[in-house]
Amino acid sequence: MFENQPKGLYALALANTGERFGYYTMLAIFALFMQAKFGWTESQAGQVYAIFLAVVYFAPLLGGIIADKIGYGKCVTIGFVTMFLGYLGLAIPTGADEAGKIAMFAGLTCVSLGTGLFKGNLQVLVGNLYDNPKYSSSRDSAFSLFYMAINIGAMFAPSMAKWITNLYLGQYGFVYDAGNFDPAYLKVLYGAYGLCFGVACVSLLLSAGIYFACRSWFKHADVTAKQAEASNQEVEELTPKQTRDRIVALLLVFAVVIFFWMAFHQNGSALTFFAKKYTNLEIYGSMRIWFNIFSLALIALSVYTGFGALQSKTMKGKAICGFATLIAWGGAAALFLGMDNPTMSQPSDFQQFNPFFVVALTPFSMLFFGLLANKGHEVSAPARIAWGMLVAALGFAVITMASTGLISPMDLGDKTQSILSPSWLISTYFTLTLAELLLSPMGISFVSKVAPPKYKGLMMGGWFVATAIGNYLSSIPSMLWNRIPLMYNWSILIALCLISAIVMFALLKKLNKMTA
Secondary structure (H helix, E strand, O other), X not given: OOOOOOHHHHHHHHHHHHHHHHHHXXXXXXXXXXXXXXXXXXXXXXXXXXXXXXXXXXXXXXXXXXXXXXXXXXXXXXXXXXXXXXXXXXHOOOOOOHHHHHHHHHHHHHHHHXXXXXXXXXXXXXXXXXXXXXXXXXXXXXXXXXXXXXXXXXXHHHHHHHHHHHHHHHHOOOOOOOXXXXXXXXXXXXXXXXXXXXXXXXHHXXXXXXXXXXXXXXXXXXXXXXXXXXXXXXXXXXXHHHHHHHHHHHHHHHHHHHHHHHHHOOOOOHHHHHHHHHEOOEEOHHHHHHXXXXXXXXXXXXXXXXXXXXXXXXXXXXXXHHHHHHHHHHHHHHHHHOOOOXXXXXXXXXXXXXXXXXXXXXXXXXXXXXXXHXXXXXXXXXXXHHHHHHHHHHHHHHHHHHOOOOXXXXXXXXXXXXXXXXXXXXXXXXXXXXXXXXXXXXXXXXXXXXXXXXXXXXXXXXXXXXXXXXXXXXXXXXXXXXXXOHHHHHHHXXXXXXXXXXXXXXXXXXXXXXXX
């Protein structure tokens, strides 16, 4: 799993882990922050949330165009600075008035533009490491590991947001209550959420420290096609037809994955509203282990040490990894036994399950597809994307079943119907994560491999533009939240995923031929 990987991968992955930790700490409470501070409805908060996500993921197109001209590393550096200013602006306390809204939107703009300069270009640097023939066969596994590292940061983010929120509320004699609309409580609550933006500032500084300290490990990959030609380095030459075919193949994939991201990014809006309104946040018995992030982290760690015990080439290595696995299991059990029964959770807690499943399931995904490849049945990236769309439809079928018989949000109003077991949402996130593992890391790897050398930054930006459009469209379920029954809302997402899967399967032969 970790064999035949350049050390530059680990430096870039860790730099991204820190940046994503701050981003997802902010994102875990962003919609709730807007509701608490400005009194916005689910529809209003969901709309701003979706626009922000859309801009965040559209900006890499601009960042890619700039990077193809001035260099990937320079854009990453400017991105660090711009993001920091944005998070700092969000962290500064403001009133719940027009000035507060202006400050929030200014901070969001800086975060969006900074992410555009940072995110796609960092991934281009990762892809460039594998242009070296020595490492080219490890490209797909590298992006799986890179994607796993991103999700380590995302996994801890909701718990950090919850810990800060509870600590700040406690200083004023409050505890979290989704049904409390007292102005004094809400003012303290959005003040607590504001501190989460400060966490993003700190984690971004740590990320930048890793990036610059280890820059020598990947500096050789910070070369655009233009720079390579100027220094007489070998650059892959494509005919105009080959360039056109590759761009067409990428655009077809981009068009299909729009609808995956529209469905998938309900985690910060519709699925969070579902957790807030319909899920029992009082957790009893064995279910509590899902709500201790450190137990989950140890379980995820045990997956890697367990694989190490099986795959190590020496008995000493097997013994060390096996012992570490037992220690991880013991630690997870001890943390679970020390939890309160019942344990109180918050709606943002459910956002930790997707990154946990990404981290824990990545080795199984790599093993499964590695075995298929070894037997001569390698599954292409476009095929994995098609299967990912089918699995995403299955994920929303789970939440549709959970919604059977529930009072519609338009009839429920400001009340809650907290009757559902958390297992429904956990199962939904599990299924959606399986879809994500099929689609996202392989999609990024596909772009880095297929993009014409002169347009690497632009094409990686195109992947994020598709994500941006999907993110904006993710506001549709929030806009319909108080207008149609829940089951109809989820059914729209199921239908879109199924249609996208059918289209992708129909295009497989053409896509595989273009990129052969």
